[in-house]
Amino acid sequence: xxxxxxxxxxxxxxxxxxVKEGKVDPSGVNVIINPYDExxxxxxxxxxxKVGGEVVVFSAGSDKVTxxxxxxxxxxxxxxxxxxxxxxxVDEGVVAEALAKALGEGNxxxxxxxxxxxxxRSAQVGVRVAEIxxxxxxxxxxxLELADxxxxxxxxxxxxxxxxxxxxxxxxxxxxxxxxxxxxxxxGIMQAKKKELKVVNASDLNISAQPKVEVKDVFLPKxxxxxxxxxxxxxxxxxxxxxxxxxxxxVI
Amino acid sequence: MAKVWxxxxxxDQKIKKVSYEMIGLAKQLGDVEAVLLGSGVSSLAxxxxxxxxxxxxxADCAELKDYTTAKYTRVLADLIQKExxxxxxxxxxSQGRDFAPRVAQRIGAGxxxxxxxxxxxxxxxPVYSGKAFFKVSPCACPAIxxxxxxxxxxxxxxxxxxxxxxxxxxxxxxxxxxxxxxVVKQVSTRPELTEANIIVSGGRGMKGPENFAxxxxxxxxxxxxxxxxxxxxxxxxxxxxxxxxxxxxxxxPSLYIACGISGAIQHLAGMGSSKVIVAINKDPEANIFKxxxxxxxGDLFEVVPMLTAEFKKLLS
Numbered sequence: 001x002x003x004x005x006x007x008x009x010x011x012x013x014x015x016x017x018x019v020k021e022g023k024v025d026p027s028g029v030n031v032i033i034n035p036y037d038e039x040x041x042x043x044x045x046x047x048x049x050k051v052g053g054e055v056v057v058f059s060a061g062s063d064k065v066t067x068x069x070x071x072x073x074x075x076x077x078x079x080x081x082x083x084x085x086x087x088x089x090v091d092e093g094v095v096a097e098a099l100a101k102a103l104g105e106g107n108x109x110x111x112x113x114x115x116x117x118x119x120x121r122s123a124q125v126g127v128r129v130a131e132i133x134x135x136x137x138x139x140x141x142x143x144l145e146l147a148d149x150x151x152x153x154x155x156x157x158x159x160x161x162x163x164x165x166x167x168x169x170x171x172x173x174x175x176x177x178x179x180x181x182x183x184x185x186x187x188g189i190m191q192a193k194k195k196e197l198k199v200v201n202a203s204d205l206n207i208s209a210q211p212k213v214e215v216k217d218v219f220l221p222k223x224x225x226x227x228x229x230x231x232x233x234x235x236x237x238x239x240x241x242x243x244x245x246x247x248x249x250x251v252i
Numbered sequence: 253m254a255k256v257w258x259x260x261x262x263x264d265q266k267i268k269k270v271s272y273e274m275i276g277l278a279k280q281l282g283d284v285e286a287v288l289l290g291s292g293v294s295s296l297a298x299x300x301x302x303x304x305x306x307x308x309x310x311a312d313c314a315e316l317k318d319y320t321t322a323k324y325t326r327v328l329a330d331l332i333q334k335e336x337x338x339x340x341x342x343x344x345x346s347q348g349r350d351f352a353p354r355v356a357q358r359i360g361a362g363x364x365x366x367x368x369x370x371x372x373x374x375x376x377x378p379v380y381s382g383k384a385f386f387k388v389s390p391c392a393c394p395a396i397x398x399x400x401x402x403x404x405x406x407x408x409x410x411x412x413x414x415x416x417x418x419x420x421x422x423x424x425x426x427x428x429x430x431x432x433x434x435v436v437k438q439v440s441t442r443p444e445l446t447e448a449n450i451i452v453s454g455g456r457g458m459k460g461p462e463n464f465a466x467x468x469x470x471x472x473x474x475x476x477x478x479x480x481x482x483x484x485x486x487x488x489x490x491x492x493x494x495x496x497x498x499x500x501x502x503x504x505p506s507l508y509i510a511c512g513i514s515g516a517i518q519h520l521a522g523m524g525s526s527k528v529i530v531a532i533n534k535d536p537e538a539n540i541f542k543x544x545x546x547x548x549x550g551d552l553f554e555v556v557p558m559l560t561a562e563f564k565k566l567l568s
Contacts, residue, residue: 127353163434212362217387231549251507
């Protein structure tokens, strides 16, 4: 089984966001593998451990992304590909085409990725890659089974769960609940240093897409005014709160 | 005026609330037309006319009874290419966010995801879990915009009727490869988290799974959903599908009551856009009080039952 995993490097979940000259300032921020993409890596490794094959990790970005690809290799992926997008104006469609072209000749049976990246929250690139490569898809999967060349995935829907079966080749996006990602072992970290990490330049991929959406501005939410805090006499606090919710906030 | 489409979402033969919210937004953008896909849904189309939609395209056939990505993508992409709307609004739900990027990619369109506001020709969407916002404009037509439920005011009923145009759907063998094996509905009398108007949520301060009963009781008095923080989910007290936060659900109810939740950034990311936030926590320094509109510093095991009793009095 040939498995590709698409990962994105994102800010740490605790990172403070600073806007500088109309852009989010990345300086001094800790970076991590997007948590949903970690579920995808873990699932790929589990499938490989069961049926054999190869796990190749892809990420689009600058040299800084190398660190995240090495971590994926340390978790157990076999090799990695970084798509250098330096100088390319991107939106989700452009990134998807770059990744799809990098995946292109690989003849992957299965592509895994997170359903959303916690930074820009677009939740588009994985699905767009599936469309470009004409793969079936199951989105936001919390449970996955592989049997007889078919994938059966459970996915969350409003108020329940849907079980969908698709033939291979397919793309799966991972949702929390799919698995618990492993930590790289010391041995894994040592081995990762020797594993192949290839860099592909966007200029060699003949990307035809142009950005179709444009971010005009970034702003931080307004600081909230201090709320009304009740304490000490609980009976008085409760009745004051209920009164405020009814008459002032008008929400009940 | 721009031609703006709303992809109506229906469930159990009813048009969902988010569809009316999208019609409300669409009216700010141009002339509103709508699309409805499903099996046995034709009778619902006329309803949209009463909310100011001039025309509804309906694809009603047995193949569309179960939602699958490929079938919806086929019908919508073909229709958009034929009718050429400038903007297509799709609900940011498990269904909408599944097909929207696929349709966008097929027709060569851009997509603006999870929009929460529209100001001066720009769509506003949260990034970094609501720690910042992007103002985004499409620079090509058509553009697909996915709309967060529970944020935009629903269109008001204004009478009137609409043209209904039946659309013949045809599928390739590839479109029919995915099979829906099973749909499991949670048997719950409570609303779904992302659709709920009121949410009562518990965190580490709940001390154990059994104590969520007091939140459920309050929720049932208010017609609310019950959520949980990551701490409560990681402790195994609640299923992860009830988690509100950065790696859980993003919710925007009118009222969010946080009980025993400290207010870690990761939680605020999921509920910060709630209209009114109430915090109940015994630690006066808890971060949650910084975002709360109202708060009670006290023991939730004392406060919650009192609050439930008070709500009961008021609402009965």
